[in-house]
Amino acid sequence: MNSIRHRAKYTEGGAVQARRGPPAAKRPRTDVGAEQTGWPGVATRDTRVGGVGGRPLPIAGGPWFNVPVPKTFDQVGIAAVAEYWNARPCNIRHSPKDVGSREYFDEVEARKYFVEPHILRFAEFPRWRGKRVLEIGCGIGTDTINFARHGARVTAVDLSERSVEIARQRAQVFGVERQVTFHVANAEELSQIVPVEPYDLVYSFGVLHHTPNPDRAIAQIRRYTTAGSTLKLMVYHRRSWKVMEILLGYGKGRVWDLERLVARYSEAQTGCPVTYTYLTRGIPRLLAGFRIREMWVDHIFPYRVPEYTRYRYVRTWSVRAMPAPVFRWLERHFGWHLCVTAEALAPSGPPNHTAVKAQLL
Ligand SMILES: C[S@@+](CC[C@H](N)C(=O)[O-])C[C@H]1O[C@@H](n2cnc3c(N)ncnc32)[C@H](O)[C@@H]1O
Numbered sequence: 366m367n368s369i370r371h372r373a374k375y376t377e378g379g380a381v382q383a384r385r386g387p388p389a390a391k392r393p394r395t396d397v398g399a400e401q402t403g404w405p406g407v408a409t410r411d412t413r414v415g416g417v418g419g420r421p422l423p424i425a426g427g428p429w430f431n432v433p434v435p436k437t438f439d440q441v442g443i444a445a446v447a448e449y450w451n452a453r454p455c456n457i458r459h460s461p462k463d464v465g466s467r468e469y470f471d472e473v474e475a476r477k478y479f480v481e482p483h484i485l486r487f488a489e490f491p492r493w494r495g496k497r498v499l500e501i502g503c504g505i506g507t508d509t510i511n512f513a514r515h516g517a518r519v520t521a522v523d524l525s526e527r528s529v530e531i532a533r534q535r536a537q538v539f540g541v542e543r544q545v546t547f548h549v550a551n552a553e554e555l556s557q558i559v560p561v562e563p564y565d566l567v568y569s570f571g572v573l574h575h576t577p578n579p580d581r582a583i584a585q586i587r588r589y590t591t592a593g594s595t596l597k598l599m600v601y602h603r604r605s606w607k608v609m610e611i612l613l614g615y616g617k618g619r620v621w622d623l624e625r626l627v628a629r630y631s632e633a634q635t636g637c638p639v640t641y642t643y644l645t646r647g648i649p650r651l652l653a654g655f656r657i658r659e660m661w662v663d664h665i666f667p668y669r670v671p672e673y674t675r676y677r678y679v680r681t682w683s684v685r686a687m688p689a690p691v692f693r694w695l696e697r698h699f700g701w702h703l704c705v706t707a708e709a710l711a712p713s714g715p716p717n718h719t720a721v722k723a724q725l726l
Pocket of ligand 1: 446447450454455456501502503504505506507508522523524525528550551552553569570571572575576577
């Protein structure tokens, strides 16, 4: 499969190793804004975000059908995004218990880490004891509380007032409220609300693909880092089982409508106003000013939705039909969560050669 042959593996130290495919120099160079997505005829959204210095990159046609990619999400108002997440904060139905009770929060956490166990590996909660953590898009605070429980001092931010309210309540329920400072703020204008100070870790899980201009959020995040600060970012992965399911299931193969379809069906509640997806090779461009240390994909949701909404875990027939190692292989190659760990470079440091090299892959 072509998509696998060209996959890049990022390792500690920023080195980029191509897995199996031909050496970078022999591969055809794709033009900015017209990289292939792995799905026929669809240009990547991520080629347009995160241009150097936050400058948007040009819009270009898809590689095969030459269809202009519409400017779908960067014109969406931030109020629409806030309204969507206020109407149903992320994971709020992870427990049927009373919202705000200890049992409720315990069940939310148990379900989240049962369904998304890779979060524990990614966040490395114990590592941040005694450190300063800035969490962008904390939602109802599952990871926030775990950073605090492990001894980190946390500043947690979300656009959704309702989410922050619940997360704040959660910190009180678990007695860590003195360790966490909450703010309702837009990541794209963070410095208007959150005092600019350096953090050891900036953590953002499943957030920046929902903001209309992720490159602006990254430029803001950069201000909260110093040379050596860590950035841990999870964004949605375009070359994924989930995108394929949306495209073939809901979309009946309408590749030209992919952006809209993915946004519509990416979350538990339909109609998310903004959902970008990324290829690994688009990430270095998004993360200007950072050196990528590690990048991997994981997570295919394996359960039947009707049972899942009733807190029962029944695997879909396609997942049941395949041996566990095959499913795991699929998760590691076509998972929905693209997890990136990067290190902030000194503001006046050398250009990010890792990023330049990675774009060739
Ligand atoms: C999918 S949820 C993830 C929440 C949390 N990180 C978690 O893993 O449970 C996305 C969150 O991003 C927040 N969000 C979206 N755009 C944002 C922005 N521009 N600034 C801050 N938060 C934002 C939403 O309000 C929502 O709570």
